[in-house]
Amino acid sequence: MRAHYGLDALDSYATIDDDATRMTPNPARRDADRELRDARHRLGGCEAAEGKASLDGRRPSPELLDAFVAARGEVKRLADAAQAIPAKAPLGEVRPDAVRLAPERKRIHDAIRMATYDAESALARMLGPHYARADDEARSLLREAFRAPADLQVIGDELHVKLCALSAPRRTRAIARLCEELTATKTLYPGTRLTLVYSIKTDR
Incomplete structure (x- = not known):
């Protein structure tokens, strides 16, 4: 529907x-949340390294313990800072x-x-009784009919x-039956008295 009716089209540059x-959304909060995610990722790396050392039967190195403490402190600091920033702010x-x-x-x-x-x-819906594949092809058939060349002639x-005629006889026959139904409504062309x-x- 969007493709055929241009629902996303730009109608005006005004x-x-x-x-x-x-x-x-507050960009300051977005930036703070991103920093917090990065810090948590670093903390996760320290926790993984500490866990591996324990599985290997080793004591974590002083450097790893220091990094773990620093990472945990950084997460706490950034979490508090992010919490203090409103998630949304006035657009102005x-x-x-x-x-x-x-x-x-x-x-x-x-x-x-x-x-x-x-x-x-x-x-x-009107095409349904006249076209076997109406459930799948009715709209594409109508679009073909809308684009088809036509002659206009005022008679009385x-x-x-x-x-x-359309691309296939069965499609032409279906549109012909639709034409009959539309003609039967005796609709006037807008702004005129012409039916x-x-x-x-038909070829002659």
Whole structure:
């Protein structure tokens, strides 16, 4: 859905100031947590070395004991320091110049995209009785029909939309039946009094 409807598309480069009071992850806390993880990793190395010495029946060397004590003290110090730093901070403190994309246009575009998706879903359901592989291929069939060349012709109070044949006869037949159902709704082309008539072009 995202690929075909552009839900992640950038609709506008217009920006507005972001909410300076919005709470956001605190980079200072992130850095402190990273230092703490590194210190715990070093402490783990000292513990592993001490354990290996014990398994080998040796007393840990004074250097190893000193490193172990220092590593444990470093972990305690960094843990206390990290705990004192808030996990989140106001955006205005973290990034005073922060901006965000203006939301109004994206909301409109997203509404159009979702309406398009809903319309396609309705057409896919209508294809079900006419196409054996509708569960798997209805949307791809509709996309092929949407891209197919077509002739437009006004005849009296009707606007005829004549699609070219699709990539396979069975796909063309399914769209032809869909055209019949859509024509039966007698829908008016927006802004006119012309009734839409859908069909598949036939070779003559």
